Amino acid sequence: MSAVTLKDIVKRFGEFTAVHRMSMDIPEGSFVTLLGPSGCGKTTTLRMIAGLLDPSEGEISIKGRRVNDVPIHKRNLGIVFQNYALFPHKTVAENIAFGLKYRNVAKDEAKKRVEQALELVQLPQVGERYPKQLSGGQQQRIALARAIVIEPDVLLLDEPLSALDANLREDMRVELKRIQHRIGITTVFVTHDQSEALAMSDRIVVMSQGRVEQAGAPEEVYNTPETEFVARFLGSSNILDGTSNGASGEEVAIDTAGFGRIAVPKNRAPKLNGSGPAKLVIRAEKLHLAKPETDPDGQIAVDGVVETVDYQGQAARYFVRVGDLQLQAINMIDDHPFNEGDTVSVRVRPRDCAALPEAR
C-alpha cells in the first residue's frame, strides 16, 4: 500500500502557481527525496502533505485515507524543520515528550519512550538540558527524536541538514539514513543538495518550476537524465547539441559538432524516439583527458586545449576548449595535473553518454 499518494495536486498563491498538477505515489517504508533548486515547489509540496498548506486542487491521501480536510494535528506525521523548531523553554525530554502528551501515553510509558528515542539518536545524557545548551547537530538529533517518538505514519524532513556545517552534514546524513532504515519509516525528504539526495534516497523526484522533471532511483536519475534540467542539476554535465539518426538495434546514433557520431546505448536514451534534434549528455567525470600520443583504446577522442584548471587535491576540474565548445572534465589526478594551455586528447566512451530529445 502507498503511504502517501498525491493526485493531481495544484497549489496556487494568487496568480502564481507553485505546484502544477503533481501526482506521486510513495510506497510504504521508502525514502523519497524531493530535489530541486529553491522555488521549485518541493517545500510547498511537503507542506501540503504536512497539512501546513491546503492544496488548491487535487487529493492527498496518507495510508489510504484522504487527508485534505484533516487538520495537521490529526494527521499523525513527524516533521523535522530546517531550523529544528525545538521549544526553547522546554527541556530536551519535555520537547520529545510533547507529542506523547497529546496521545494519552501514560507517564511511565512516556518516560520510557523518551529514553528510547534519546538512545536511538545516540544522545542518552541530554534529557535535562535545554535546546540552547546543545550544538546544532545535537539539536537536529533531538528534533528527529521528537518527530519519531510519536510513531508517525510518515516522517517529513524539510532540508534538515542545511543548517549544519559540511563535515557534520555528512555524518548526520549517514546517521539519519541508519535511523530511518532501522525503524523502517516512510520518509519524505526535501533538499536542494544533490549529494544528499543521491546518498540517502530510494527514490528521487527532481522538481523544477512546480513540475516533476523526473522520478526514479538515484542511479537512474543520475545516469539517464530524461530532461536537460535533470542533466544539468545533478552533477556537472556537458550538454551538446546534436542530431539523432534514429535507433538501430540497441543503439541510437547521435551526430554532434564536437565529437562526430556517437552511438549511445538505447537504454541511456529512453525518451529519444526517431530522428531529429537531440542533446548529448556527457558527465564531467566521464570525459577523460589524456596525452595526445596515448592509445584511445576504443574511446572516441578529439583534440582540445586546457583553458582553466581547478585543482581539488586528488581530482581536478578542467575546462577544455574543443573547437567552439567549452567542456568540463573532472579527472582523478595521476602523478600531476595538466597545465593551462596543454593540448590534450579529450576522450569518452559511447556507453557513458546519455541522450535526450530536444526540449519541448
Next chain:
Amino acid sequence: MSVEAREARQPWLLLSPALTAVVLLLFVPLAFIVVYSFWLRTATGADQAGFHLDNWNEALTDPFYRDILLNTLKIAGITTVVCALMGYPAAYFIARSKGNKVILLLLLMLPFWISYIIRTMSWINILGVSGAFNSVLLSLGIISEPVQMLYNETTVILGLVHFLLPFMVLNVYVSLEGIDETLEDAACSLGATRWKSFLEVTLPLSLPGLAAGGLLCFVLGAGTYITPLVLGGPTDAMFANLVFEAIITQLDWPLGSALSLMLLAVLGALVLIYNHYLGMAQLMKGLG
C-alpha cells in the same frame, strides 16, 4: 596616550553629552527634591531649611495619602490588565500579518503625533453631555436626557488605556517577533491544536514582552496626573495629583517633595523587582 587608554576613553567621550544632560537635568533636580523634603513650611508661607522629618511623618502616616496611594495602584493595575487583554491580540495580529506590518506599526505610532493632553481631552467630545455618544443616543431615542458619562473612575481608566495601549502592543509585538513561527507548526504537527500550541509555546515565550509592557503601563499609569485631572471626578485624584496640588496650588514644596519621593520609591521598587526576575534588556527592546 596608549592605544588602550584611547580606546577606553572613547565610549565616555561619546556618552558625555547625554551624561551631562542626565546629571544636570535629572540627578541634580532630584537631589534638590530630596533636600527639600526635609525642609519645613512655616505658617508664614516661607520654607525653613534644615533637617525636619515632619513632612515624611505626615506623608507616611496620614491615612488620606495611604488610601490615595492604594487607589492609584489599583487604577494603574486595572489599566495594565485591560491593556494586556486588549493589546496582546492586536500585537499577535501585527506580528503574524504578512506584508503590511509597517503600515500597522505606523498606525500604532500615529497617536504619539498628537499631544497626550489633546488625546485625553478628546474624550470630552465623545462622552461629554453634548458629546458624540449622547447625540447618537438622543437622536435614536434611546435616552431623552443627555447622560453624564464622564468624570468617574471608569473614564479615568478609559483615558489611561487609550494613552498606554500602544506601549503594551509594541512590547508584546517585539517579543512575538522574536519567536520562530515554525514552533507553533511543530507543536501542531505533534498533535496540539492551534489554540493549545499557542498556550504551550507562544504565550510562555512572549511573557517577557508582556511583563515589560505591563511594567511600562503600570509605572506610567500610576504616575499620571493629567488623565484624572481631565477625565476624573472630585474623588478620583491619583497620587500625582496630590504632588501637583501640594507644589503648584499650595506652594508647599517640602511636602510635595516628600510625596513625590514616596511615589518614586514605590514605583522604583516595582522596577527593581522586575529587573531582578526579567532584566532591563527586555524593557529596552520594547522601547526601541
